[in-house]
Amino acid sequence: MTDASDDIVITGMGVVTPIGGDVETFWSANLQGRSGIVREERMDTTGLPCGWTAGLIPDDIREKTAAGHGAPGRSWGDTLMHAAVEQAVADARLDTRPAAPGPAALVYARVWPGPTGSHPRDYLTHMEDLAERYDTVGNEPAAVLRHLRAKNLPLETRDLSAYPREIAERLGTAVVPVRLEATCSGGLRAIAEAARLLRSGRARYAVVSAAVSRNTPYVLSQYGQLMALSRWKGDPAQASMPFDRRRTGMVINESAGALVLETARHAADRGVTEQHAVVGGWGLAVDTSHMTAPRVEMVERVMRTALAESGARPEDVDVINAHGTSTRLNDVTEARALHQVFGARTAELPVSAVKSLTGHGSAASGVVEAVASALTLCRGVVPPVPTCTEPDPACGVRTFLTPVERPVGTVLKNSFGFGGQYASMLFRRPAAPRRAAQAG
Template identity: 85%
Template sequence: MSDDIVITGMGVITPIGGDVETFWSANLEGRSGIVLEERMDTTGLPCGWTAGLIPEDVKAKVAAEHGAPDRSWGDSLMLASVDQALADAGLGELPAEDGPAALVYARVWPGPTGSFPQDYVTHMEDLAERYDRIGNEPSAVLEHLRGRHLPPETRDLSAYPTEIADRLGTAVIPVRLEATCSGGLRAIAEAARLLRSGRARYAVVSASVSRNTPYVLSQYGQLMALSRWKGDPARASMPFDRRRTGMVINESAGALVLETAEHAARRGMTQSYAVIGGWGLAVDTRHMTAPSVDMIERVMRTALEQAGAHPDDVDTVNAHGTSTRLNDVTEARALHQVFGERTADLDVSAVKSLTGHGSAASGVVETAVAALTLCRGVIPPVTTTTEPDPACAVRTSLTPVRRPVGTVLKNSFGFGGQYASMLFRRPAAPRPAPQPA
């Protein structure tokens, strides 16, 4: 038991809720946070008309409580979710002899606001001006940059690790990961590795994303990866549905507190959300964007093997489920290879159906759903999947599925051939739902 790594605190800022309980309720109710993208002109784009946007009242609260002139919007979102997670874990300042904490985080784009087109303007203008003057010759570029003051839009000014250390009252071992859309799960795996190695007794994992800009939309548009749905915006993301046309990008953040079970018990925290059973990670260089059935199968089997589990032990899958034509059918085929005939009866959830895709933040945010699924015995519905694709043939539900859940397998994959899968187990003493005030 003392070797277990447990999740003792969680925090989220998402398009469907600015705290864990609101977010969880929205998942069970099928309440979407995907709306029309009206902050910029998308008329010239073949897709990208919808986005998962954090509600204005939640953004205003984050800005008031965690905003600062020299702090990026991504850092503000992460700090807001981290403060929730620390409070949820009851983690105040610990004695100095408790040792350093681990901080593992993934953040996309360090611009001042993160959400608006001007974030990329200075960066792109700077690149164009430099290229016109000196091209891409390495020594000339180095000489051009030497001693030059760079604006915030073109460099990472993050003081985030220092701010977390101040909050914890101890030194931190900071690790920043860049693993595209698998970054959230990889961050959890890295934190668990640091805990198991004894280098830290507890860890903060966090991720944020805010990338809704014309530049990003045009990039995804060229890949034909974004939803071209022209109906109700709330139905634009429909994982495993035969009508799916692509993913919807979002802005979001999530944070988790991980501890050894021994450390949690020593400070009086005997209840937790989930036990981390095992994980599988892989990088495939065969294709930059197209997912591989074999690699998805590999990371799922590795997660099971590391956890000492059999495919029959898995109660439900929290899917990557992006709503793209290729990813969904590829993930589904890998599920069939791992679970065989049992796939038809294996409940699958897909959080992106309501939130859209939050890059690395999705792995952390969706892990919160996996953990609550374990604690509360409820598998969230996929309410936008009303016409299941027979080419996928996975089992989703339009209503919550209420039954005991002992294990959840969580998948996250990303461009650049990044793959991650993680098995979570129900703890012996699950965290109960909060009592109504």
């Protein structure tokens, strides 16, 4: 039997999302069904077949985040991650109860690290730079290289390697940095990689972070060609409707999440005995059969692997925290895989889908939704999916329009992404759960 002191536990959490700039506000919005999806009014979308809505961080949270965590030359994506990490570090009480000497792991994922984030002017600046370069030197490789070397490149076109150094300085210790590129499954993969580094003894504790900010005409056109974005023309708050028969596609967002992971023994040695969640097993897979279309058998595979690696059976799962993107294909594929794994239980197995309120945050969604999974475990509440008012019988999953209080011992979290990326992870309720966020 595994020694519980070897469990990988979550001791710190932080988020910056369209529905809250901290964990408690984010959780309250989930329970209240308060949406962060609004009309995209920063650019002209009248000629587009989709992309009229977005999950945007409200102005007050944006200004507070920029003032507290922005820095000269720091991208908006990194600013978001710094804000989420600061929350997680305080929540884990790493300042007041520091970790034992030794390196920390830093596993992170970010998308579109432009200087102002998801604002369309990032895209326009980028395109103007490309046009100027072409007019000046054409496409001859050597000339292009000389041209670029002579320019001060904008943030979105160069590697921002300052982030690991900045986090190391904040933590006061060396870090083992790992940057992941795994599309929308990147958040769960980052958690899995952090757990692996802890189990191997290469790090004393781990910080996981992910951020996304990508709402530009270029991105909208890409997803539009894939027919992946919501074409809903009604109330923006209804635009993302996982497992609803009226769903027309996903809504993209800007967001960030961060976690502090450590072994239960390491946490106890610091005097931290209450935890947010225990990280169980996980399943990861890459499917080369199609770049964008998910497959039932692959979703089923990673869920079964997560259960097996956790020593759990399908009947042990209390709640599903779904990927739930609101696309026609993804939702029905995930639902069919759930039926394959859980059989007749699927009709009554509670399913939550955070993207109904926030939209889709690519790799950040896995970390943000892991926070929601941990809160479900500690608080014993299943968040509603308030936009699923007409459940799709082709999905046949159980969502709720209001919060449901019940004992929750395990949550299975799914994340899938373009490029054939699949991930599933089981989280368990800790023996001494954190009842409320505690900082300081």
